[in-house]
Amino acid sequence: MTAEPWWKSAVVYQIYPRSFADSNGDGIGDLPGIIGRLDYLADLGVDVLWLSPVYPSPQDDNGYDISDYQNIDPVFGTLDDFDRLVAEAHRRGLKIVMDLVVNHTSDEHPWFVESRSGKDNPKRDWYWWRPPRDGMKGGDPGAEPTNWRSFFSGSTWEYDGKTDEYYLHLFSRRQPDLNWENPEVRQAVYAMMRWWVDRGVDGFRMDVINMISKDTSLPDGITLAGQALGDGFPYFINGPRIHEFLNEMNRVVFDSPLLTVGEMPGVTLEQAVEFTAPDRREVDMVFQFEHVGLDQGASKWDIRPFRLRDLKASFGRWQAGLADVGWNSLYWNNHDQPRVVSRFGDDSPEHRVHAATMLGTVLHLHRGTPYVYQGEELGMTNVPFDGIEDFRDIESLNYYAEATAAGEDPAAVLVSLRKMGRDNARTPMQWDDSPNAGFTTGTPWLAVNPNYREVNAAPGNPVFDYYKRLIALRHTEPVVAHGDFTMLLPDDEKVYAFTRRLGDVELLVLGNFSGDTVPTGLEGGDLVLANYPADDVDPIVLRPWEARVYRSPK
Structure with a gap:
């Protein structure tokens, strides 16, 4: 029997270096700062560290605009610092995945x-x-x-x-x-990737990689009423040569068990099966966006009510569609998404801890490789930005300027930015209750969330302690990584329930997506994980934002 790839039972932790840990007091996180926190990450139990871009960059888009693929931006450190990071991570059993931006x-x-x-x-x-x-x-x-x-x-x-x-x-x-139709471009990119592999990196998360193949006829896109600009999406997403390019990259670059993650906006389930089928040799897993668009209308700023049934329908389709062939990334948060406890949970002091841990439980117990974004394991929340001057992200600033110029109410635009803006994920990591949350001794490049005195990584954080147990469960119970998935109660508006089965073992997973006490009608076996004390448990009733995982013979 062929052994399963290592990354199926792994947990990935995304680091946004600019906001993780500042070692020199300039207000910007850096590689030595990451090195100084590796023991924290090893204690959490994660397996892989994904670094958002640390290459030289003018920082027009916070590093996703790369000016030199084979160096480190001085604001983050040096190549020697990077080599030391790789060595120190490997010494602790942690792998390093680079963010690769080659569209x-x-x-x-x-x-x-x-x-x-x-x-x-x-x-x-x-x-x-x-x-x-x-x-x-x-x-x-x-x-x-x-x-x-x-x-x-x-x-x-x-x-x-x-x-x-x-x-x-x-x-x-x-x-x-970049024009990937030009073979010289492709060979230059592959040579650069091999250079990083030779330095010891363990894989790549590839930014918007399904945009590298365009329809070379460059047709106009469909325009909506009253808009001058059209939708070019059909002509640069999953273009005619995308599979050819990814297969070529795989054959030329990857001759060892590295991790390749393709961020693919607009990818369908059927396309994801093709991209991740092992025999096609393209990418190991996709990063798709269907579930993080469920609370949006015509754009990300058009905010709609979140419905649990929609989430279950989306997750359920992806679980079923990739059950036999292919693999998916599981995530709530990343550098482009607002904080999930504020988005799909409840960030009030009363419910934040239970909501954060419940959301983690439901996500990590699905089939796929789970991702933890920095601060998620602490229950970090969205930020109460006062005005547009508090934002730094180019997407938010451009949208505000365009929307207000078109006559939209600035106050209404700010409501959308506070809810969905990418700066929510980019505020500094909250290490302790000292000034600037222990992130820097200087002035942080982006203001720290004012709740850092209550929400931080000081010993005893209940969300952190729970995430350690959650991650350990994946490492000790093969059913979590490799078991079958069956959705239960698909139409329930408050309870998320499913089972995982492998051989003689079955897990029942329950999550209450509400602040109410709700009956489930479901009863499990031995309680192996819960975010409330195990005593005085009503087996078929869930308390507000409660999560439980039961284990029983099949």
Whole structure:
């Protein structure tokens, strides 16, 4: 029998280095700061540390705009610091996964500097350059090659007067898209990846990797009523050569058991099966977004009520669809999402601990590889931002400027930003109740959440202690990683219930997504994990935000 891959029973911890731990007092987290907290992570019990980008960058998009793929930004440290981090992590049994951003670079990357220097430059075709529309003058409104709308507002095309052409950027204008149709681009990327593998990294989380193949005819997108810009999504998501490119990357780069995670906005379940099928040799698991769009309407800022039935329907489909072939990433939080206890739970002092631990239980007991985002294991919450001046994220700032310019009420826009803005996840890690939460001795680049005196990593944090037990359960009970999944009570509006089975072992998992006491009608065997004291338990009634895991013979 073939052994299961190691990453199926692993737990990944995402570090946002800028906000994790600052060792030198400049207000920005760094690699030595991470090294100083490795014992904390080993104590938590996680297996893999995923680092958000630490490469040199102008920081237009907080490091996701890379200007040098083979170095470390001085704000984070040096290559020697990175090598020491890898060595110290490995010494503790922790693996290191790098964030890889190869759909686009920074406009300060030497490749792009050469590319924009002239139409006859050898690297001109390393990016997507196009002339103005026929009969139109470059730089004029509507002269862009397509009508696509950028993820960060405005057009996806930026005019370059020197060469009278536009370059494509799906994100910020300072993040030009690489042209993966050019084999020289692909070989340069693969060589860079092998360079990091040779330095000891254990895998890559690949940012928006399903955007690297575009429809080369670049059609206009459909426009909504009253909007000048259209939806280019169908023409740059899961493009015609995406499987070819990922398979080529896998064959050229990965000749050892590394972890490859593909972040794939818009990926369908059927496509995820293809991307993660082992015999296709593309990626080990996908990072998909269906469940974090359930409380959104036409955009992430169009906030809708959260319904538990929708979450169960989404999770249930992915569990069933990847049951036999493929694998999924399990997450509530990351650097792009608001804090889950504030979003799908209850961050009030009365319920925060139980809500945070219940949410962790339900997520980690699904089939797939669970991810913990820094501070999630402490029950960190969204931030009560006062005004737009408190935000730092380019997406939020651009949206506020565009929405208010279009006549929307600034107060209403701020409500959406406070609920869904990415800065919620990026405030400094709350280590203790000392000034700046022990993150820095200087002025933090982004203000610390004011609740750090109550919510921090000082010994005795009940959420942290619970997460240790939760992670240990995956390591000691094979059914958690490898068992079958059966959804129960799919239409219940408050109780999330399912079973996991492997051989003679069955786990019953129960979670109360409400502040009410609710009957379940379900009774398990031996109680192996719970976020309330085990005494005085009514076996078929759940208290507010309660979680239980029962173990019994099949």
